[in-house]
Amino acid sequence: MDGFSFYVVDVEEKTLVVMDPAETSIHDDEMSVKHEGNVTQVLKMPRTVLRNHFADWDVPELGWSIIYAYNMNEPCNIEDSWIYLGHYWSTYNGLYLERQLGEYELAYLKKQFEYEVISMNGNKGELPSFMIEEVLF
Numbered sequence: 857m858d859g860f861s862f863y864v865v866d867v868e869e870k871t872l873v874v875m876d877p878a879e880t881s882i883h884d885d886e887m888s889v890k891h892e893g894n895v896t897q898v899l900k901m902p903r904t905v906l907r908n909h910f911a912d913w914d915v916p917e918l919g920w921s922i923i924y925a926y927n928m929n930e931p932c933n934i935e936d937s938w939i940y941l942g943h944y945w946s947t948y949n950g951l952y953l954e955r956q957l958g959e960y961e962l963a964y965l966k967k968q969f970e971y972e973v974i975s976m977n978g979n980k981g982e983l984p985s986f987m988i989e990e991v992l993f
Contacts, residue, residue: 859937877940
């Protein structure tokens with residue numbers, strides 16, 4: 857599978873929401889084929905972890921609803937899907953995205969990420985001068 861996707865598990869409601877920023881307009885059958893393996897793994901994890909650490913928690917294997925989120929955003933390029941995951945993480949409120957990611961914000965977030973990686977603590981090199989000019993905080 858290409859790109860990155862976001863999976864939201866609600867153990868109490870027994871739902872798994874699949875958000876694929878590159879595929880926001882395809883139908884359930886295509887989405888389920890694309891995400892089938894990951895959905896199985898994502899649902900297996902809470903059962904394993906919760907059973908191992910909390911004896912009184914029962915996470916049933918059956919009865920889960922899989923919801924494929926559509927029209928969360930305009931489909932993005934696969935190369936940009938990782939940026940959209942950060943956007944989903946910060947703006948998804950359980951029902952929808954509180955705001956859309958525009959092309960200028962997308963470009964800014966890419967530059968900000970590049971700047972933060974290059975300027976991480978422990979990097980030995982000097983910060984390239986063009987980074988200061990390109991990324992304004």
